[in-house]
Amino acid sequence: MVGEQEEELLQAKSPHPSFLSLGFITHDLCENKKIIGGASAYSAVLARNFGVASAIATSIAEDFRDFETLKGIRLAYQIGESTTTFINKPFFKKESFTKERRVQYVTNVANRIKEETIPEGWFNAEIVYICPVLDELEEDIIKRFEGSMIGVAPQGWLRSVDEGGRIEKKKWEKANEVLSKVDFVIVSEEDVFEEDVLRYAELSNIFVLTKGRKGAELYCDKGSYHKYIDAFVREEVDATGAGDVFGAAFLLRYHETNDPVESAIFASCAASFVVEKVGVEGVPTKEQVLKRMKNESGNISSG
Secondary structure: OOEHHHHHHHHHOOOOOOEEOOOOEEEEEOOOOEEEHHHHHHHHHHHHHHOEEEEEEEEOOOOOOOHHOOOOOOEEEEEEOOEEEEEEEEEEEOOOOOEEEEEEEEOOOOOOOOOHHHHHHHHHHOOOOOOOOOOOOOOHHHHOOOOOOEEEHHHHHHHEOOHHHHHHOOOOOHHHHHHHOOEEEEEOOOOOHHHHHHHHHHHHHEEEOOOOHHOOEEEEEHHHHEEOOOOOOOOOOOOHHHHHHHHHHHHHHHHHHEEEEEHHHHHHHHHHHHHOOHHHHOOOOOHHHHHHHHOOOOOOOOO
16 A cells, blocks of 8 residues: 555655655654654655755555654655664673664564555656665665666665564675666665675765764775765764765765765765754754854864
8 A cells, every 4th residue: 555645645746856765764762752763764854954855755654653754755655564663772892881883673664665656757856865774675676767866875785683673784685786876875884894895885986984973985986086084073962864864965965066075075064963963853954064064164073
């Protein structure tokens, strides 16, 4: 079943969105409270906040009710028995009891997203951000967006789930089939095996490895160009979604400028807003990002 809010149903008949994200909208459990999550939600909220006509194709259940947060974003979705639900827990070093990274668990998983859930006109979106979080899409979906600028955040193809629901890294079997065929790829160092980074970079047109407070590594032209991108460091409240916003902000800026370095700096700045608040509350506007970039030019720290 494909469900759409009445407003979105009318919008879907209008011209295609400028920015389309594909992937699960999720519930993230934060202090026993459900908040909206998922790379598709963070990225589409950013595009909407930038004044760009944005849309999401996803899969949820009847228990998802947070449509107000997505107001102004076109939605096409399947209704199943579950909304994908994650629990994020900090991982501490035993020696120092300092937080090193997060450990993620999944308690519910929605149905995979079917190609027919995506309205036909949306395959003409100017920018497409394919951002699965748990193998909800087939890699072949990229073939449907021949005229679009395509960004891929493949974390959902780099994850497996153990018997206890804990998210673990796995090898991406179809990396060779995807990387060279899209415009931009972004991966977190938490999700990828270190030995795969250079191989992925050498297969990609533009490849970004995000490293949290340590900034990001930008590779262009099949890895022949490399540049370190500083982070705009802020006191961290919740880092969830920062990489998703980095990817979406890069695509939006690169679509405007065709400059990968400037786009990566812009994206790093956009991501810095997200860590300052919980959930999508921190997703900035374009004006906020440009103002912070201007105020902190030449004063960016990698922490």
